[in-house]
Amino acid sequence: YPEITLGASAGYTGMLEHIGDPITRRWSFGPSISWHFPTRVDRARVRAMEAGADAALARFDGVVLDALRETQTLLSHYAHDLQRNQSLRDARDAARRAADDTRRLYQEGRLAYLDSLDAERTLAAAEAALADSAAQLSRDQVDLFLSLGGGWEGSGQAEIAARHPVEP
Numbered sequence: 001y002p003e004i005t006l007g008a009s010a011g012y013t014g015m016l017e018h019i020g021d022p023i024t025r026r027w028s029f030g031p032s033i034s035w036h037f038p039t040r041v042d043r044a045r046v047r048a049m050e051a052g053a054d055a056a057l058a059r060f061d062g063v064v065l066d067a068l069r070e071t072q073t074l075l076s077h078y079a080h081d082l083q084r085n086q087s088l089r090d091a092r093d094a095a096r097r098a099a100d101d102t103r104r105l106y107q108e109g110r111l112a113y114l115d116s117l118d119a120e121r122t123l124a125a126a127e128a129a130l131a132d133s134a135a136q137l138s139r140d141q142v143d144l145f146l147s148l149g150g151g152w153e154g155s156g157q158a159e160i161a162a163r164h165p166v167e168p
Contacts, residue, residue: 006031071147078140085133092126099123 007030014024102119105111 004031067147071144074140074144074147078137078144081133081136081140085130085137088126088130088133092123092130095119095123095126
């Protein structure tokens with residue numbers, strides 16, 4: 001684009017001994033127009049800026065795709081752990097029914113005490129596994145929250161990556 005400026009100048013021209021004489025004074029006032037014709041350097045500079053913008057867009061796309069992949073992986077882990085939790089809940093309920101039945105059978109004298117203790121041990125193991133599964137679900141929820149942008153302080157990202165490595 002052309003550049004238009006208004007300016008003024010004043011001064012003296014001539015031999016040093018004539019400075020100050022009215023004949024050596026000069027002054028001017030008026031507009032100045034300058035135009036820069038694009039060269040190869042300018043075109044190369046424009047191409048470099050466009051390439052920089054393309055690189056920034058590619059980096060942004062990469063970050064977005066990584067975030068989507070991480071979120072998808074965490075959602076998959078969470079869905080799997082929900083199914084596991086439900087299965088453990090069903091197993092715990094079945095173990096509770098079995099422990100109740102064996103306790104009743106022991107009290108009636110039909111089973112040995114060791115059978116009743118074994119059923120109680122199985123129930124305790126099922127409850128412990130269910131509690132561990134509930135804790136894992138809580139960790140999965142926190143990890144999912146962090147991957148969706150919560151907790152932007154950034155302290156949990158390395159921990160998430162360590163617990164759930166992304167498979168290529």
